[in-house]
């Protein structure tokens with residue numbers, strides 16, 4: 001049975017029928033333990049979709065079922081990690097991580113808090129204030145704050161989007177590693193093509209106006225994966241298909257018959273092994 005099911009989910013803001021739906025007729029099933037990445041251009045409704053699954057907002061059509069129950073509000077079983085770590089500046093790391101437990105009036109299990117801090121690689125920093133932590137460490141802290149709730153579904157909204165390239169790469173490798181150790185179901189939003197392919201068991205691509213899923217396929221690259229995986233031909237083929245789905249490059253239109261040549265060119269025609277990031 002799926003852990004998460006979306007049945008014909010749609011979302012519309014306001015009453016103006018001229019305005020396109022933000023989300024239209026989205027149906028999908030996410031199995032327990034699956035790592036689903038969601039790729040799509042800015043404004044296509046990724047965050048809106050995640051907010052519906054988190055239960056922060058109600059859809060205007062269709063329904064979302066989590067573990068057999070209709071989603072009708074937020075739950076500690078479905079936690080969100082955003083692009084901004086959003087730590088409380090007046091609390092140290094230990095208390096930031098424990099905050100959600102306190103909020104839910106659970107008795108704080110300090111051993112669990114310490115263990116979770118250790119899992120995200122921040123052991124030794126328990127008494128640090130957020131401003132004393134680097135951007136990557138703050139994102140790990142945000143992850144710890146989510147993991148300490150023992151969620152069944154981790155919802156991540158461009159969690160590494162604000163990090164510099166090197167830190168971002170480290171965090172990608174870290175989440176891959178973490179995923180091997182914990183049996184988590186992850187719904188991970190990104191606008192970075194390579195990140196979506198590198199991390200996911202399965203990739204969805206969304207398109208805008210109205211927001212809908214136009215691509216949904218398993219990514220059959222062997223694990224463990226690392227930055228080196230992005231250099232393999234298999235990875236590049238998937239990347240090319242993703243870019244085509246996004247309408248960003250067309251081999252035929254560019255007059256290439258040779259995939260390798262097409263892949264080595266940037267959209268402006270200059271040559272580089274990797275695409276310029278948006």
Ligand SMILES: Nc1ncnc2c1ncn2[C@@H]1O[C@H](COP(=O)(O)OP(=O)(O)O)[C@@H](O)[C@H]1O
Nearest residue numbers: 013022040041042043044045046047048049211
């Ligand atoms: N509360 C809201 N009221 C009206 N429109 C909204 C609201 N939230 C999001 N939208 C619109 O929904 C669309 C999708 O937004 P969003 O889900 O944030 O996209 P993404 O995360 O893919 O960039 C945008 O056109 C945005 O303007």
Ligand SMILES: [Mg+2]
Nearest residue numbers: 046047048157
């Ligand atoms: Mg967004």
